[in-house]
Amino acid sequence: MAALATFALVPAAMAADGTYSVYACKGPTGAPVGSSGWAPAASPQAHTSDACSGGGPLALSLDAGAGGGQVAKWTFQAPSATRIAGLNLLRTTQGLAGTSNTNVSYVVNALGVAPDGNTKELESCEKKNDKCQTELSAPVSKPGLDAAGLVVQLTCATGLLDSCPTAAPTVVSLGQAVVTLRDATAPSVSGTKVIDDGDKSGTLRVRFDAADQGGGLYRAVTRVDGKVVATQGLGDANCADADPADGDAYQFVSAQPCPASATGRESSINYKSLTAGPHTVQIEVEDAAGNSTAVYATQFPRANADGGGTAVDPKRLLQGRVRAWFPSGPKGKTHLRSRTFAYGVRPLIRGYVVDRKGKGIVGARVDVYHVTRNGKRTLVKTGLKTRGKGLLTYIVSKRLDTRRIELTYRALRPGPITGKVSLSVRVVKGGKTFVLPENRKGGKKKSARK
Incomplete structure (x- = not known):
């Protein structure tokens, strides 16, 4: 059947917001693609063919000497919840040139056009009145549509007694069709x-x-x-995306x-x-x-401070430092980094988080780690939060053995530790330093009771 033609590519138009492009026969790179969305129909002496997946066109043809009323067409219907916003078409014809074959007509129509649902002609070649006497090859570009469907149609007259007395078939070949669909509904x-x-x-x-x-x-x-x-x-x-390299992410090969x-x-x-x-x-x-x-x-990451209701400068937090101690002496004014406690006593730790200028950072979360004698480091508390002036208080469990306690501050959460202080606790039981067996260097884990 149809003569095969070499088609250039339709220039890729950047999809506007709310639209996407559907390519048939050739994608934006020129690679062969299918014909998603296009449906054929033909009378006995008219034909359609789909060679898109092999690099060929969608084609419509009329037999030589076809009778009146013979029709071949390809139709595209907009999917549910979309409207056709534009059409770019590469097509060539064979059999339209000259003044013969006067009963043949070729047309591209938009169907169901807003606001009244009528049909709008986009391109035509009606031989009866010699409106076109040359083969068609120039690209078709029809932006600004608002339609429910498209049809590309080749017809031999309309009367059953008419005919198209041609010596060879009349053929229209669609080398590439690009339909722009508007989708106005967000997910x-x-x-x-x-x-x-x-x-x-x-x-x-x-x-x-x-x-x-x-x-x-x-x-x-x-x-x-x-x-x-x-x-x-x-x-x-x-x-x-049918062509990730061209900057338009809304090009597809499926309707x-x-x-x-x-x-x-x-x-x-x-x-x-x-x-x-x-x-x-x-x-x-x-x-x-x-x-x-x-x-x-x-x-x-989140700024590790709530500012006590005021805005927080992240740069100020990055300079934050944590200080902590065991209070001792009258009114706890002596600050110790290490201290001995009898077993069963709950150690009290006080401290603060401040910036480089010494101003308290309010609402900062401080992580507390315990490091036992065998070197095991365990996160035991993440919800320790500074109050007014950046002050903090931490009361340690009374079921404690000898260990180090680390308080760490992260200016951003998640993020690296930006401030850290380590305190040493010596627990005495029966006059001796108390370390649980499982926490001793080389110690074994405590076995479960039977």
């Missing part, structure tokens, strides 16, 4: 849950469910201070490329991938047309 998000706030692991992890009408759920996007730092696809191979729903999906970010300092992290879900809905937003 919906539900079931958002912080799986890990990152305070200990360093990685913020958020789980969510989402749903979308139209092009479907495309990807989860992580922004840091408003800039995209990571994307995570939510669909299969069809739900992927409805992405899934309508996603359940239990997770996004994450590790603080070590960020520059020092607190950042605004926002996770969004985006559909195929670029419409987005926020999933979760937070400061991460």
